[in-house]
Amino acid sequence: MPLPQDMLNQNEDLVLDIHPHWWYFAESVGVLIPAVVAEIYIASKIDGGFWNFLPKVSAGVFALAALWVGWKYVLWRTTHFAVTSYRVIYQKGFFSKQGIEIPLERVNNVNFNQTIIERILGAGDLLIESGGQDGQQRFSDIQRPQIVKKMLLEQVQLRMDGRTGSRTNDVATQLEKLEGLLHRGAITRDEYEREKRKILDA
Incomplete structure (x- = not known):
């Protein structure tokens, strides 16, 4: 599910649009796998008697773990980290949306952190310092x-x-117009110099 195009402004180009790394599923899958193993083992070993309730318990745990993984997948699909030609966009959420936007001109510094495992897997945290x-x-x-x-x-x-x-082009255009006014006699030399300083100091 790509970032909706209606989020982009006119003449804004989408440079990068990614979902979280699959490491995002580590906790939920880490619970689901033991739940599956337990469900298979208990279903094959328990047959009546005092421990007859265990298959139902393990089935319930498995169902909850599977729902957790499914919900995490929905959130993963609706989470975007995007970089455009104008800004950084972070959006997440299915029923309710949360988002962060950072204009590129406000970005002061960018760093990243990786644990040893994250470095091996190609995942990590990105830290953006902005104004x-x-x-x-x-x-x-x-x-x-x-x-x-x-x-x-x-x-x-x-x-x-x-x-x-x-800005350079704009300043050059303003100076050119100002010089034209001077040549046509519309302004004096003093007025020209005064306005020129204002343009250059702006």
Whole structure:
């Protein structure tokens, strides 16, 4: 289930859209596997007598574990970590939605943490420091966090270069118009110099 296209603004490109790493299922699957083993063992060994209630108990535990895995899968499918040409988007939830958006121009630093197991599996946490109110956001179970970090920083740099280039072009246009006014005699030399300083200092 990809990120809905209606979440993107005009001229906004989707660079990365990933679900959590499969390590996200570790706890629920870690409960389901013993529940399956117990269910099979008890069903084959218990046949009446005092322990007759155990098959029902094990079946109940197995059902709950299976439901937990199923629910985690639904949440996994509806959880997105996305990087666009303008921002970072994190969205999760099925019935109720929760989301975080960080404009690229506010991203100050990006780090990642991995335990030994996560490093082997290619999972980890991504930490984004931004100029917003929250300061730092942690995103868990990110696939290949070192690669995601690299891609994110590349987009931040492209965004900064684009904004700098736009401002440079805008300043050049304003100065060109101002110089035209001077040549036509619409403003004096002093007015020209004063307005020029305002444009360059802006």
